[in-house]
Amino acid sequence: MTRRAAMKASVACVALAMAAAPAFGQDKPPERKALRVCQDPNNLPFSNTGGEGFENRIAEVFGKALGLPVTYYSFPQRMAFIRNTLRYKLPGADYPCDIVMSVPVGFDQVSVTKPYYHSTYAMVFPRGKGLDGVASSDDFLRLDPAKLASLRIGIYDRSPASEWLSRHGLLERGVPYKMLNADPEQYPGEIIEKDLAAGKIDVAIVWGPIAGFFAQRVKNPVLSVVPMKSEPGIKLDYQMAMGVRYGEREWKQQVESLIESRQAEIQAILKNYGVPVVDDSYAAPGK
Missing domain, CATH: 3.40.190.10 (Periplasmic binding protein-like II)
Incomplete structure (x- = not known):
């Protein structure tokens, strides 16, 4: 093979690889039979096994919008919570849950949605x-x-x-x-x-x-x-979002659509639970 032919072959291989990449990257969501939520079993006001937290209430709103029952997989939210819930999978088994209802924006262990409260x-x-x-x-x-x-x-x-x-x-x-x-x-x-x-x-x-x-x-x-307001070097305020597994792009988009379309209900739940919702003036200057 001549050098020119080799270069053409190389370019063709790269082009084929690039064309094929999206097919492997597609994250066609499975058919959902339930909204499966990862939760802490004793962590009010966020969640508990009695379904009394505001995360539970918001999950019920989402489940109703999706036409799905809400189920929970519980694990204490101490160390390694994500590894033992959202990313936990036994060989030949399915994941036990598909969404974490509250994570800070910037949290890198999950694919973080748009924020829903601050x-x-x-x-x-x-x-x-x-x-x-x-x-x-x-x-x-x-x-x-x-x-x-x-x-x-x-x-x-x-x-x-x-x-x-x-x-x-x-x-x-x-x-x-x-x-x-x-x-x-x-x-x-x-x-x-x-x-x-x-x-x-x-x-x-x-x-x-x-x-x-x-x-x-x-x-x-x-x-x-x-x-309290944040100060230079001391961050006290956080925007909170939801988390899904990396690679589940369509599921993340669906969750973000729910956050947007159910915003009034979400804010009413937060208010009922006494959550102090703040604006950007609580961030440190220059942030």
Whole structure:
């Protein structure tokens, strides 16, 4: 074969490969008999086995729109949640679930949809205890130094809240709680529903949906929720989306269509659960 003929053959092979690639890349979705959701079994306000979380409620909205029953595959959302749910597959078996109802935008273990809500970390504290004038984190930092020095501030370790306390010289006021707890009965809202309500701590700084939901559930004392703005170097706000497996392009597009068409119902559910939904002004300047 001449050099010219070899080059032509090489180009032809590349062209054939490129033409064939889309065929292998097509992700024809299987016929769905149910909307199969990956969930944590004890993680209110997000989900639980009783179907009481806002993720459960949104999944029911989606199931109704698709004309499908909703089923759940539960695994504690501690370490390796995605590996043990969305990407879990035994030889010869099907995946047990097809969608994770809440992941932060930018999460790289799944194919992330468009966002459906934007929230932020929030302070929670009882009314009538000297903090009633606090309507922002700046107001909190302007409190009398003696008052600040007296506060016990509950935070989850290794969370943005601990970074925020450190930034503002308040780390010694922090009361740390374990981010990952092996006890399956433990749930994130205990910091509010048990310890804050009982007066063991004076303030809790937690992820907004947890703050809003459990502040609603505690009737005595009445609790205030103050959303916090991100600061340069400390991200407190996150846009939340849904996650599907990589390669399932058509399924992702279908989920995004549901997010768009059912937006009013989604926002009503979030409001009912007390989720503090924020706008872009809560992001750090320049973000």
